[in-house]
Amino acid sequence: MALKRPIGETLAGLVKAKTGHVFQDIRLLETALTHSSAVKAASNNQRLEFLGDRVLGLVVADMLFEKFPEAPEGEIAPRFNALVDARTCSEIGIEMQLEDLVRADAALKMRSRGSGGNYLADAVEALIAAVYVDGGIDAARRFVLRYWEPRSRTVVAKPLNPKSDLQEWIAKTSDARPEYVIEKREGPDHQPVFTVSLQVRGFAPISGAGGSRRAAEEAAASAFLLREGVWVDTSTQKSEGARRPNEGSAA
Known part of the structure; x- marks a missing residue:
């Protein structure tokens, strides 16, 4: 109790x-x-x-x-x-x-x-x-x-912005634009859960979920970047901030 x-x-x-x-x-x-x-x-x-x-x-x-x-x-x-x-x-x-x-x-x-x-x-x-x-x-x-x-006192950097990173990565080779579509919204008003589908021309769609539309969009963008190898998933650490861009990746 x-x-x-x-x-x-x-x-x-x-x-x-x-x-x-x-x-x-x-x-x-x-x-x-x-x-x-x-x-x-x-x-x-x-x-x-x-x-x-x-x-x-x-x-x-x-x-x-x-x-x-x-x-x-x-x-x-x-x-x-x-x-x-x-x-x-x-x-x-x-x-x-x-x-x-x-x-x-x-x-x-x-x-x-x-x-x-x-x-x-x-x-x-x-x-x-x-x-x-x-x-x-x-x-x-x-x-x-x-x-x-x-x-x-520690060396810190601006937290990763998955939507911005995705936009910059795509812009290197094409004029495609990421499109975020709300698939569903569940839960009470004070505790909603949004599911968003991310679509980029030439790539398979992918979804993300979060407590706000923005959080769901960021989750979808993060999942896309990880799937395509743009980001490296250091999954031995728990936080989203443990992910770092894969500098060797190219679109």
């Missing part, structure tokens, strides 16, 4: 240990950790997620600007993109062990357990916003730097 999700002062104490911030407005904190899929929730973290994304971007951009004073924009931009990517936020959510603190649909959490998922990335961004609203930019900066600054 799952443990009851902490609320109130108990939740605030757990979050303090993870963020270094003591929340004055505990209701704000609870909202930050409530996903839109939560049943009968009076409010959710969508607005805070929007704000948190901007606060995160500002703090990370400022950090990189100060940390790499000689680096040109072309060098720090890919690093910035990787650090603010949803996958990074999801990884940090796992590191912070937020899975048991976020209020969300049980099936959604079970499906994403151990791998993060968008709901956890959303919670991290919303939590950044909540710290900012409750304690100001300095408090938000301390929270962000705690988790993002160590990651900035």
